[in-house]
Amino acid sequence: MTKHKLKTKNKFPKAPLLGRGVGVRIMSEKEIKNLQQIFEAKIARDEKIEPKDWMPEKYRQTHIRQISQHAHSEIVGMLPEGNWITRAPSLRRKVALLAKIQDEAGHGLYLYSACETLGVSRDELYEQLHTGKAKYSSIFNYPTLTWADMGAIGWLVDGAAIINQVPLCNTSFGPYARAMVRVCKEESFHQRQGYEIMLTLCNGTPEQKEMAQDALNRWWWPSLMMLGPTDDESVHTAQSMKWKLKRKTNDELRQQFIDQTVPQADILGITIPDADLKWNEAEGKYDFGTINWDEFWQVVKGHGPCNKERMSARVNAWNNGEWVRDAAMAYAEKQEAKKVEKAS
Amino acid sequence: MSLNTQRNISTNPTPPPSEGAGGRTQYILEIADNSLILGQRLGELCGHGPSLETDIALTNMSLDLFGQVRSYYQYIAQLSEEEKTEDDIAFLRLERDYKNVLLVEQPNTDFGYVITRQYFFDVFHLMLMQQLQYSKDETLSAIAKKGIKEVSYHKRFSGDWVKRLGDGTEESHERVQKAVNDLWPYTNELFEMTETAKAAVEAGIGVEASQLKEAYYKEVSELLREATLEVPESKYFHKGGKHGVHTEHMGYILSDMQFMQRTYPGMKW
Numbered sequence: 001m002t003k004h005k006l007k008t009k010n011k012f013p014k015a016p017l018l019g020r021g022v023g024v025r026i027m028s029e030k031e032i033k034n035l036q037q038i039f040e041a042k043i044a045r046d047e048k049i050e051p052k053d054w055m056p057e058k059y060r061q062t063h064i065r066q067i068s069q070h071a072h073s074e075i076v077g078m079l080p081e082g083n084w085i086t087r088a089p090s091l092r093r094k095v096a097l098l099a100k101i102q103d104e105a106g107h108g109l110y111l112y113s114a115c116e117t118l119g120v121s122r123d124e125l126y127e128q129l130h131t132g133k134a135k136y137s138s139i140f141n142y143p144t145l146t147w148a149d150m151g152a153i154g155w156l157v158d159g160a161a162i163i164n165q166v167p168l169c170n171t172s173f174g175p176y177a178r179a180m181v182r183v184c185k186e187e188s189f190h191q192r193q194g195y196e197i198m199l200t201l202c203n204g205t206p207e208q209k210e211m212a213q214d215a216l217n218r219w220w221w222p223s224l225m226m227l228g229p230t231d232d233e234s235v236h237t238a239q240s241m242k243w244k245l246k247r248k249t250n251d252e253l254r255q256q257f258i259d260q261t262v263p264q265a266d267i268l269g270i271t272i273p274d275a276d277l278k279w280n281e282a283e284g285k286y287d288f289g290t291i292n293w294d295e296f297w298q299v300v301k302g303h304g305p306c307n308k309e310r311m312s313a314r315v316n317a318w319n320n321g322e323w324v325r326d327a328a329m330a331y332a333e334k335q336e337a338k339k340v341e342k343a344s
Numbered sequence: 345m346s347l348n349t350q351r352n353i354s355t356n357p358t359p360p361p362s363e364g365a366g367g368r369t370q371y372i373l374e375i376a377d378n379s380l381i382l383g384q385r386l387g388e389l390c391g392h393g394p395s396l397e398t399d400i401a402l403t404n405m406s407l408d409l410f411g412q413v414r415s416y417y418q419y420i421a422q423l424s425e426e427e428k429t430e431d432d433i434a435f436l437r438l439e440r441d442y443k444n445v446l447l448v449e450q451p452n453t454d455f456g457y458v459i460t461r462q463y464f465f466d467v468f469h470l471m472l473m474q475q476l477q478y479s480k481d482e483t484l485s486a487i488a489k490k491g492i493k494e495v496s497y498h499k500r501f502s503g504d505w506v507k508r509l510g511d512g513t514e515e516s517h518e519r520v521q522k523a524v525n526d527l528w529p530y531t532n533e534l535f536e537m538t539e540t541a542k543a544a545v546e547a548g549i550g551v552e553a554s555q556l557k558e559a560y561y562k563e564v565s566e567l568l569r570e571a572t573l574e575v576p577e578s579k580y581f582h583k584g585g586k587h588g589v590h591t592e593h594m595g596y597i598l599s600d601m602q603f604m605q606r607t608y609p610g611m612k613w
Contacts, residue, residue: 078391085387089604089613090431091417094387095410101390102403109396147604147613197613205611313392321394323519324455327512334511 043244048174051117059243062236063173064118065134066245068125071111072136074104076129076310080144081153089147096193097150103186110182114175130315132302137161139226141304148201148208148215154194156216156223156261162187163257164227167247195264202268209270216265217273224288225296227254233293258286369420370443371544372484374586375472376416377444380434381594382465383409384601385452394455401501405462408494415487435605439598440588447530449585449593453523456509456516460523463502467564468534470495471556480548503567510571517572524568525576532581535560541586 027035035054042049049055078101085101088094112122128134139157144150165187168180201212228234228250240246248256258277265272276289298304386406393399417430447465452458473495476488509520535557537545544550565575584590604613 075391075396082391085390086384086600087603089608089611091410091414091434093613095407095414098387098390098403098407098410102400102407105391105396105400105403109400112396200613204613205608207608208611317392317394321398321455323513323515324394324398324509327509327516329512330516331508331512 043172043242046170046172046244048177049172050174058239059173060118062239062243062245063176064115064120066240067111067115067118067173067176068120068128069135069137071108071115071125072129072134073140074108074111076136076140076314077157078104078108079310079313080140080142080306081150083144084147084150087147088150093150093197100154100190100193103190107179107183107186110179111176114173114179117175126318130311130318132311135300137226138296138299138304139222141299141307141310142218142222143306145218146211146215148198148211149219151194151197151201151212152215152219154190154192155198155264156194156219157226158187158191158194159261160223160226160257162191163253163260168245170244170247172244198268198270202270212268213270216270220273221291221295222299224254224257224291225293225299227257229293229296255285258288262286367540367543367547368481368549369423370540371550372416372420373441373443374538374541375476376413376420377442378448378465378469379409379416380413381442381444381597382448382461383407383413384597385448385450385461386458389452389458398455402458405498405501408498412487412491412494415483415490419483419487431605435602439590439594442590442594442598443586443588444590445530445533445585446582446591447527447533447585449591449597450527450530451593454519456519456523457527459502459505459509460520460527462498463506463567464527464531464564465534466495466499466502467560468531468556470499471560472551472553475551475556479550484549506567506573507571510568510573520571521573524573525578528576528578529581531560531564532557533583533585536583536586538586 036056039049039053039055039059042053049059081097081101081104085094085097088097112125115125116122125134129136144153162184165180165184169177169184171177171180198212198215201208231237231249231251234250237246237249241249262272262277274289276287278287279285280287299307302308383406386402386409389399390403390406391399393402413434414430417433420433421428421430447461450457450461470492473488473491477485477492479485479488506520509516511517535554537552537554541550541553545552568575
């Protein structure tokens with residue numbers, strides 16, 4: 001829990017308004033219906049919905065949920081990799097890892113900004129994260145135990161993220177779609193960087209190759225889970241497909257990830273830890289074993305190996321930074337007052 | 345005469361007998377190891393900053409410092425008669441062979457300490473780079489020229505934050521004053537001239553750091569006063585880092601930093 005009451009900025013009125021500058025006036029049902037039609041026609045024509053456009057309340061809420069969940073995943077995702085900055089094995093790797101984590105902070109920054117255009121403040125979003133109301137990607141609740149985990153995260157976790165995110169570059173909400181174009185470019189660089197770490201390990205000593213195999217063993221299944229529950233369990237899929245917030249179902253994305261990753265593991269010469277994994281010639285895809293969804297739900301519900309550590313790291317950073325943020329505000333106010341005094 | 349135009353590097357063209365590749369290497373380590381250890385300390389903070397913006401800025405400074413370190417160590421590897429890489433120099437020395445000042449190894453106690461440590465170092469670092477650009481050693485001169493841009497930004501960032509914290513709230517004022525008082529005794533070492541540094545000055549490649557001292561304390565004191573902070577009066581200072589005699593923190597920094605290279609000797613990553 002955050003120890004102080006957060007200041008709420010940009011709190012937009014909940015009732016649908018006629019638009020800025022016209023004044024706050026509740027619209028008639030007919031007007032709303034008209035706007036709804038315009039909105040739906042735009043989506044159908046693949047046009048972007050912009051922050052000042054009218055949108056159904058549910059569309060706004062769904063986007064706040066998804067974009068903030070994505071932003072939270074970026075900043076919580078900094079922690080497992082941050083765990084290896086001080087121990088990176090070479091200067092080149094250290095610099096690359098720092099830059100990668102910095103990119104993630106940057107993604108967090110512009111995703112929070114995209115979210116703010118929907119009328120919610122970053123402080124409010126943080127509070128939702130810190131109180132457990134908002135979720136983040138469950139994969140970041142697994143520990144990073146060896147250097148090879150830096151390779152596996154880049155290769156598998158960023159790889160799965162890209163598959164999830166590329167379709168979002170065409171999603172209907174403008175600020176999100178534009179943010180995703182940049183995010184995807186950087187994620188694709190991260191994925192190659194991760195794969196290159198794995199390749200170096202697999203071409204190294206037997207100890208290094210074993211380290212790579214061990215990382216694949218630990219990250220493979222959580223990476224498959226990262227693409228979300230199966231289609232019949234996914235509660236948001238139908239609505240999200242309609243709004244083009246989602247273009248493919250979780251199961252389709254998962255299959256795409258597996259089909260793309262298996263040949264990459266073959267090049268590395270390491271084995272995917274799934275005895276049932278085999279090429280299905282007739283269907284032109286890989287068949288794979290059963291995912292342990294009990295484990296997935298355990299982690300999602302807050303009982304994964306590192307849920308508590310990750311959350312307390314975030315909450316501590318926020319709480320320990322409170323006096324710093326307060327100081328910056330107080331200083332800015334004093335400077336402003338001096339300026340006014342000088343001008344008068 | 346302003347420091348930016350004053351050249352504190354000797355123009356004596358004949359290197360003294362003590363100046364060889366070994367002396368030059370030792371001198372570069374006195375400069376480069378500061379960036380290594382401070383970069384490492386800032387790296388610890390990644391993901392834990394008081395806001396996303398400060399987190400990104402601190403990581404940026406860490407990246408700049410490691411970038412400088414790589415240039416220095418690659419140059420040392422080139423100068424070496426043995427087959428050495430930048431990583432051998434970064435990761436495979438004994439504690440006594442690291443020549444950084446004690447200031448940069450001080451822990452990230454809170455944001456006040458992080459910023460004060462940074463500011464105390466940045467003011468010196470910029471002055472040093474501004475002089476080192478006139479080094480007769482072309483590589484060092486090039487590294488310094490590139491570093492000036494980066495370090496100017498570091499100093500602006502840390503100096504602005506000292507002002508915000510000092511003249512912010514009562515709590516921030518107290519916290520940053522405590523950091524200033526605790527870190528002040530580590531500032532004087534920045535200007536200590538070791539035999540190595542003296543030889544480097546003689547050879548026209550090094551900077552007479554002791555001559556930067558007056559301007560340094562003037563600049564730092566002015567900013568502290570602007571930040572409504574008290575300038576410590578203590579005349580007791582710590583030293584040893586330039587001779588490899590470090591604080592108790594250093595062993596832990598190295599055990600983290602050297603972990604992979606020590607555990608898996610001779611492997612490529």
